[in-house]
Amino acid sequence: MNLGLSIISLARFQFAMTTVFHFFFVPLSIGLALVVAIMETVYVVKKDILYKHMAQFWGRIFLLSFAVGVVTGIIQEFQFGMNWSDYSRFMGDIFGAPLAIEALVAFFMESTFIGLWMFGWDRFNAKIHLAFIWLTSIGTMISAMWILAANSFMQNPVGFMINAKTGRAQMTSFSAVIKNPQLWVELPHVLFGAFVTGSFVVAGMAAFSLLKKKNVNFFRKSLKVSLIIGLVATIGVVAVGDLQTRYIIKEQPMKFAATEGLYKDSGSPAAWSVISSMDTQNHKTNWSIDVPYVLDILSYHKLSGNVKGQNTLNKEFHAKYDKKFGKNMNYYVPTKTLFWSFRVMTISGGVFALIAIIGLLFNRASSDLIIRQRWFLWVLGICTFLPFAANTTGWLITELGRYPWVVYGLLTIADAVSPNVSVASLLISNIVYFCVFSGLGIVMIVLSRRALHEGPDDLLKATDDAPYDPYGKGALSHE
Amino acid sequence: MSNLQLLWFVLVGVLFSGFFFLEGFDFGVGMTIKSLAQTRAERDVVIHTIGPHWDANEVWLITAGGAMFASFPMWYATLFSGFYLILLLILVALIMRGVSFEFRSRMESDAGRNFWEWAAAIGSFLAAFLFGMMFTAMVKGMPIDAHGDMTAHFTDYVNLFSIVGGVAVTLLCYLHGLNFIRLKTTGTLRARALQWAKPLYWVLFAGEVVFAILLYFNTDFFTKKPISTLILVVALVVLTCLATWGVYGNHEWLSFISSGLSLIDVVVLLFNGLFPRVMVANNAVNSILIKNASNSPYTLHLMTVIALSVLPIMLVYFIWSYWVFYKRLAS
Numbered sequence: 001m002n003l004g005l006s007i008i009s010l011a012r013f014q015f016a017m018t019t020v021f022h023f024f025f026v027p028l029s030i031g032l033a034l035v036v037a038i039m040e041t042v043y044v045v046k047k048d049i050l051y052k053h054m055a056q057f058w059g060r061i062f063l064l065s066f067a068v069g070v071v072t073g074i075i076q077e078f079q080f081g082m083n084w085s086d087y088s089r090f091m092g093d094i095f096g097a098p099l100a101i102e103a104l105v106a107f108f109m110e111s112t113f114i115g116l117w118m119f120g121w122d123r124f125n126a127k128i129h130l131a132f133i134w135l136t137s138i139g140t141m142i143s144a145m146w147i148l149a150a151n152s153f154m155q156n157p158v159g160f161m162i163n164a165k166t167g168r169a170q171m172t173s174f175s176a177v178i179k180n181p182q183l184w185v186e187l188p189h190v191l192f193g194a195f196v197t198g199s200f201v202v203a204g205m206a207a208f209s210l211l212k213k214k215n216v217n218f219f220r221k222s223l224k225v226s227l228i229i230g231l232v233a234t235i236g237v238v239a240v241g242d243l244q245t246r247y248i249i250k251e252q253p254m255k256f257a258a259t260e261g262l263y264k265d266s267g268s269p270a271a272w273s274v275i276s277s278m279d280t281q282n283h284k285t286n287w288s289i290d291v292p293y294v295l296d297i298l299s300y301h302k303l304s305g306n307v308k309g310q311n312t313l314n315k316e317f318h319a320k321y322d323k324k325f326g327k328n329m330n331y332y333v334p335t336k337t338l339f340w341s342f343r344v345m346t347i348s349g350g351v352f353a354l355i356a357i358i359g360l361l362f363n364r365a366s367s368d369l370i371i372r373q374r375w376f377l378w379v380l381g382i383c384t385f386l387p388f389a390a391n392t393t394g395w396l397i398t399e400l401g402r403y404p405w406v407v408y409g410l411l412t413i414a415d416a417v418s419p420n421v422s423v424a425s426l427l428i429s430n431i432v433y434f435c436v437f438s439g440l441g442i443v444m445i446v447l448s449r450r451a452l453h454e455g456p457d458d459l460l461k462a463t464d465d466a467p468y469d470p471y472g473k474g475a476l477s478h479e
Numbered sequence: 480m481s482n483l484q485l486l487w488f489v490l491v492g493v494l495f496s497g498f499f500f501l502e503g504f505d506f507g508v509g510m511t512i513k514s515l516a517q518t519r520a521e522r523d524v525v526i527h528t529i530g531p532h533w534d535a536n537e538v539w540l541i542t543a544g545g546a547m548f549a550s551f552p553m554w555y556a557t558l559f560s561g562f563y564l565i566l567l568l569i570l571v572a573l574i575m576r577g578v579s580f581e582f583r584s585r586m587e588s589d590a591g592r593n594f595w596e597w598a599a600a601i602g603s604f605l606a607a608f609l610f611g612m613m614f615t616a617m618v619k620g621m622p623i624d625a626h627g628d629m630t631a632h633f634t635d636y637v638n639l640f641s642i643v644g645g646v647a648v649t650l651l652c653y654l655h656g657l658n659f660i661r662l663k664t665t666g667t668l669r670a671r672a673l674q675w676a677k678p679l680y681w682v683l684f685a686g687e688v689v690f691a692i693l694l695y696f697n698t699d700f701f702t703k704k705p706i707s708t709l710i711l712v713v714a715l716v717v718l719t720c721l722a723t724w725g726v727y728g729n730h731e732w733l734s735f736i737s738s739g740l741s742l743i744d745v746v747v748l749l750f751n752g753l754f755p756r757v758m759v760a761n762n763a764v765n766s767i768l769i770k771n772a773s774n775s776p777y778t779l780h781l782m783t784v785i786a787l788s789v790l791p792i793m794l795v796y797f798i799w800s801y802w803v804f805y806k807r808l809a810s
């Protein structure tokens with residue numbers, strides 16, 4: 001069967017589809033775990049039962065997200081062997097370790113303590129119960145650290161050598177793999193991005209409820225907690241994003257040139273294109289709207305300096321890599337996608353900061369602007385979805401900007417794919433995953449909306465000493 | 480073969496043993512949702528018995544897969560790309576059952592609950608069956624080329640032997656699940672689980688005999704390692720006898736431990752037969768050997784230090800969480 005499809009394009013499509021879908025739920029779970037942990041902490045510190053109900057209520061969304069995150073995560077682990085067996089053979093010595101450590105250290109921790117947290121509300125005193133959600137939350141972050149250590153190696157290989165006999169990559173220094181500078185900009189950026197996601201989902205959902213004027217006190221307090229976390233997280237993600245930008249100019253200049261749509265060198269001082277029309281066939285910029293100096297400020301925090309364009313870099317790469325990979329390589333990365341993705345991500349960062357500040361002002365205890373300014377609640381509600389766009393575009397930059405390599409400068413995509421898997425198998429698995437994900441996505445949205453629609457009434461009514469059972473009838477199915 | 484390579488072959492086996500012991504009853508309980516449990520209240524209870532645990536149990540599988548990748552990437556690469564479609568189905572089954580518990584609890588209509596109950600039951604059944612089938616096919620020998628790539632045809636993995644292997648594992652899991660329910664519930668469910676286990680154990684005995692005969696004809700286990708293989712097969716039967724005794728004498732712990740150990744015994748039987756290979760090729764020269772499949776000594780050493788320092792801590796809280804929820808649930 002040949003429909004003009006190659007195993008490479010199908011395997012790449014599948015990787016994109018499964019990781020993007022998985023990464024809707026990963027940052028949501030990491031972020032919600034933190035938000036819920038903070039709410040429960042406020043409960044334990046202030047002894048105000050409202051915050052317990054808050055933790056339980058938003059915990060429902062967290063549990064949904066966690067369940068979908070877990071099941072889509074198993075696909076990721078299997079996928080390297082299934083679709084990328086030659087990658088696994090080449091990289092196993094380095095890549096397997098963080099994956100196994102992630103499971104041993106983080107997955108056991110989160111899955112065990114989330115079980116204790118879910119079912120332990122009336123079995124443990126408040127402080128011990130609080131420890132469970134923090135351990136779950138820390139588990140989710142440790143998991144991010146190990147998987148990003150693996151990803152960072154692919155972006156910036158360190159602490160390894162190529163075994164001359166086998167031709168495989170071999171780890172020579174675990175500490176170098178862990179200290180990879182790429183990891184220490186990527187990890188905080190991803191974690192802050194996850195906190196943005198969790199907090200703005202809570203804030204946005206609270207806004208939808210405030211539009212209906214139900215449980216106003218409950219949702220206004222939820223809004224306050226989430227917007228404070230959201231503001232801090234936004235400042236964090238932008239600040240680290242700046243570090244990351246300056247890091248990739250050095251380490252992956254091609255990626256950076258593409259995010260700025262540069263084909264020719266910028267010259268000094270460098271202007272920044274707000275929008276740009278790019279001709280990816282002929283590698284040139286048709287026209288663009290530029291702001292002078294800004295690119296230098298972004299890149300170097302200075303008012304002068306040249307930023308190399310892709311044409312120059314392409315030549316440099318050919319000089320550097322032709323001996324190993326041949327003359328026919330194409331080093332241009334998908335420029336349009338990177339350019340626009342970068343704008344979606346960074347502009348969302350600005351929007352989050354603005355919205356969080358306005359929201360906190362409107363929501364001051366002394367004012368009821370938040371209820372009266374309905375347009376703002378609508379904007380906030382729409383912000384529920386924006387973090388997902390920011391995260392996804394962020395990953396598009398990171399991963400597509402690595403083209404044509406799977407492991408930067410070492411292994412090309414074409415050499416990584418499983419040679420023995422047929423087009424038919426890949427086609428079937430793509431279709432199956434597509435259907436499963438569509439189903440899960442729909443159910444997830446329907447159930448989250450329903451949880452929000454039902455509101456926290458059952459929790460607010462229940463007396464404190466009635467046992468709380470997450471699978472119980474009253475707790476979730478609302479009868 | 481170095482000591483480290485041997486150690487990691489054993490460790491991968493230990494992780495799969497842990498997976499089958501734990502997820503074994505988990506699969507079994509999942510299957511009972513649409514068989515043993517007959518009312519909504521009973522279904523609530525059986526799901527509740529594994530509620531806090533199923534996710535952590537499944538991490539044993541993820542860890543086994545990760546450990547395989549971190550120690551024997553050649554094994555991981557060949558196995559996972561070779562058994563592509565089976566693994567795809569296993570993934571779908573694990574996904575459906577994984578979300579089913581949470582989603583079911585949120586359903587408002589009987590139809591909605593019914594759907595996710597079936598998802599849990601079928602998902603559990605398929606996962607157990609397909610794992611059994613895959614591991615049986617794996618020890619029988621598959622078409623693997625010199626590069627280590629396996630291109631199997633339908634009949635290579637779906638044949639009498641692998642189907643019997645799949646059924647045997649499913650049955651073992653189901654009984655293990657019944658034994659778990661006997662331990663964790665009271666009243667009618669507990670009594671019914673006991674009732675159902677009785678005839679099923681006789682079916683299991685028959686299945687084990689058929690499996691042993693097919694094992695003789697389909698693998699080189701009995702020619703290459705006659706003594707250890709025989710001991711393990713006998714051990715399987717003895718464990719099943721003990722479990723049966725536990726059923727007829729109503730010793731709940733005895734049944735549960737025996738059914739768990741028989742699942743582990745099957746894993747040990749397969750790993751013992753594999754040794755010193757990790758993948759058996761039809762053409763013996765292409766079989767993948769422990770000594771050629773592993774990572775460098777540096778990585779194996781590193782992983783050993785990490786695994787041995789983390790596992791004890793992890794086991795403490797893992798077991799503690801079972802102890803916390805050790806209470807019978809009434810229907």
Ligand code: HEM
Nearest residue numbers: 186189193196238241242244245346349390391394395398
């Ligand atoms: C103005 C603010 C921002 C800047 C300057 C920035 C910068 C960057 C850069 C340069 C990358 C590519 C890193 C690489 O390829 O190694 C990146 C990736 C990414 N960004 Fe942003 N970003 C910003 C805002 C955000 C926001 C608001 C989110 C999400 C809420 C976000 C989420 C991500 C994610 C998930 C990735 C991929 C993972 C990674 O490489 O870190 N970013 N960002």
